[in-house]
Amino acid sequence: MSSLRERYLAAQLAGDRREALRLLVDEGLLRGIPLQDIHLKVIQSAQYEIGRLWQENRISVAQEHLATAISQLALSHLYRHLPRDPSNGKVVMMSCVEGELHEVGARMASDFLEMAGFDVRFLGANVPTDHLERMVREQTPDLLALSVTMTYHLPALRAAVDRVRAVAPRLHIAVGGLAFTWASGVENDLNVSFHGRDARELVAAACRILGV
Ligand code: B12
The missing domain is CATH 3.40.50.280 (Cobalamin-binding domain)
Structure with missing residues (x-):
């Protein structure tokens, strides 16, 4: 999982939307990694790392925006694949x-x-x-x-x-x-x-x- 996060982070920093999505879908979802783990252990964790790099001035605000836009795209894409329990009416x-x-x-x-x-x-x-x-x-x-x-x-x-x-x-x-x-x-x-x-x-x- 940490290797997937590192590769996802690298794709974010490179601004490579296709590679970022490919990693989450082909190397994550299709290999049976639960969506919850993709969300928390890859996307959320990568976003926190982006924050750390930004705070340490190792990346710019522009790079943070680029990276975050990729995570937003990823969440939109994964939304269609969410496994859903039956509606509980709430x-x-x-x-x-x-x-x-x-x-x-x-x-x-x-x-x-x-x-x-x-x-x-x-x-x-x-x-x-x-x-x-x-x-x-x-x-x-x-x-x-x-x-x-x-x-x-x-x-x-x-x-x-x-x-x-x-x-x-x-x-x-x-x-x-x-x-x-x-x-x-x-x-x-x-x-x-x-x-x-x-x-x-x-x-x-x-x-x-x-x-x-
Ligand atoms: C992307 C980002 C931005 C983007 C946000 C874009 C967007 N569309 O969301 C932009 C550029 C706008 C931004 C702006 C700022 N940011 Co900012 N940002 C981040 C960054 C890098 C990632 C945030 C993220 O995507 N997290 C991923 C999500 C999934 O995690 P999460 O938010 O924690 O959510 C989870 C839980 O908290 C929880 N949760 C969330 N909501 C709820 C609600 C309920 C009810 C419950 C139960 C749980 C829950 O569940 C979520 C999923 O598990 C963080 C770094 C970080 N550590 O978070 C900095 C960070 C939060 N930002 C920071 C700062 C300083 C700012 C600015 C002040 C910068 C500035 N000088 O202008 C502004 C403030 C803007 C404002 N007015 O709100 C600092 C805050 C430091 C501090 N101690 O105060 C951080 C930590 C970066 C850093 N390390 O310095 N930022």
Whole structure:
């Protein structure tokens, strides 16, 4: 698996979209590697490595964009191949909080929920709190999952939780994303149903909370 990640990372850095996809499909999927492992151990892990290289100034922002665009393409392509449990009839709304531009994690977590039989509305990056509140009011999901990467977006998370609670007091809310590894404990005073680190934990919690 680590060799696949290294080769995928090399293809990302070279900007080679075809090779990146070939690796994930021919060397991953078709060789029986579970999609969950391709997502977490190859794509997520490569994205984290891209972040490290960027932080150390060994790659530019342009190279990070190139690499991330490849992972977005890969997720779109793999989406068609997701093995799906039968529908459990529960709707999860997944959104990044206002200002939050990191959407790959929320997207991946959405794919994991779909594999587990949830019906997912993925709203993507930087959703204005007003409009999130409005959509929750209009569509009333069974679970709202909010994603935060940058700790300076935690106030936006708090605002989103408060606003949504005001219109849907009984709605289950899950929060997660990288911000919680840097600011642990924040979830306690938000009084949310769940907070977790990765897509697998979210699926397990969603099943438990919603009783499916
Ligand atoms: C790609 C990227 C970007 C892209 C994002 C593009 C996009 N369309 O998403 C862009 C260029 C926009 C960006 C911008 C910035 N970035 Co950036 N970015 C990254 C990078 C390299 C990869 C992110 C990624 O794709 N991760 C892969 C996904 C799959 O992982 P994940 O997000 O952790 O998601 C998983 C879990 O967290 C969890 N999860 C996610 N959501 C949820 C929700 C729930 C409810 C649950 C339970 C779980 C869950 O499940 C997911 C799947 O397992 C990271 C490096 C890193 N370590 O993550 C830096 C990183 C996060 N960025 C960083 C920084 C500093 C920034 C900027 C401030 C840079 C700048 N000076 O402008 C801006 C901030 C933008 C903003 N306003 O939000 C730093 C943060 C450091 C810190 N401690 O604060 C990092 C760590 C890079 C680094 N090493 O320095 N970035």
